[in-house]
Amino acid sequence: MYKILNLTFLMMFVFCSAVFAEERIPTISVNGEGVIETAPDRATISIGVRSQNRDAAKVQAENAKKASDIIRSIVALGIERKNISTGDYNFRPVYNREENKRNQIVGYEANNTVTVVADNLNLIGKIVDSSLSNGANNINSLSFGLRDRKYWQNEALKLAVRDARTKAEIVAAELGKSIVGIRNISINSGSVSQMRHKNFAMLEAAAVADAAYETPIESGTLNCSASVHIDFEISR
Numbered sequence: 001m002y003k004i005l006n007l008t009f010l011m012m013f014v015f016c017s018a019v020f021a022e023e024r025i026p027t028i029s030v031n032g033e034g035v036i037e038t039a040p041d042r043a044t045i046s047i048g049v050r051s052q053n054r055d056a057a058k059v060q061a062e063n064a065k066k067a068s069d070i071i072r073s074i075v076a077l078g079i080e081r082k083n084i085s086t087g088d089y090n091f092r093p094v095y096n097r098e099e100n101k102r103n104q105i106v107g108y109e110a111n112n113t114v115t116v117v118a119d120n121l122n123l124i125g126k127i128v129d130s131s132l133s134n135g136a137n138n139i140n141s142l143s144f145g146l147r148d149r150k151y152w153q154n155e156a157l158k159l160a161v162r163d164a165r166t167k168a169e170i171v172a173a174e175l176g177k178s179i180v181g182i183r184n185i186s187i188n189s190g191s192v193s194q195m196r197h198k199n200f201a202m203l204e205a206a207a208v209a210d211a212a213y214e215t216p217i218e219s220g221t222l223n224c225s226a227s228v229h230i231d232f233e234i235s236r
Contacts, residue, residue: 047138
């Protein structure tokens with residue numbers, strides 16, 4: 001009986017000693033940040049075509065023709081059809097706004113959104129001008145991005161890990177210690193901040209056709225960022 005109790009106490013002592021020793025390992029907890037600035041190599045343009053008429057068939061036909069003309073002009077610039085898509089389409093009646101005639105239909109409206117993905121950024125201004133010349137009446141948005149987004153995020157992540165390691169080494173050295181291992185690592189975040197242009201002014205097709213200059217578009221740069229949290233073990 002006593003032998004069993006002694007063995008039990010011995011096992012508990014060994015277990016508690018091991019746990020206590022593990023808990024006493026000193027650590028330094030550090031957040032690391034990594035940011036890479038790079039030029040975008042892809043643009044996404046949303047082009048709006050809105051048509052209104054009292055006759056539903058005329059609205060649909062007019063809108064379809066303008067959208068087709070826009071797509072055809074963009075293809076002529078060298079954009080592949082696989083990079084052109086319909087982002088949105090809706091057709092709806094337009095009601096009288098007068099108080100006592102709100103249920104009266106006075107016409108119809110069709111809205112078509114053509115989305116273009118361009119990997120040649122030199123074509124963006126031409127795409128905008130060509131679209132407006134062929135019937136578009138709004139450039140809904142323009143955003144810049146990266147074809148190989150994952151590569152740049154991974155590069156930013158590497159910088160974040162190096163940043164965390166450098167910080168931990170500085171703190172450890174000031175304490176007269178050294179890093180001996182890693183207890184825990186977690187990736188907090190990773191993103192690519194995009195420059196985005198919204199709400200372009202509506203331009204009349206005639207005005208665009210008479211314009212002497214191509215619409216200037218500056219892509220700027222993108223920031224690819226990542227952050228990590230690392231718990232480093234240091235010497236006692």
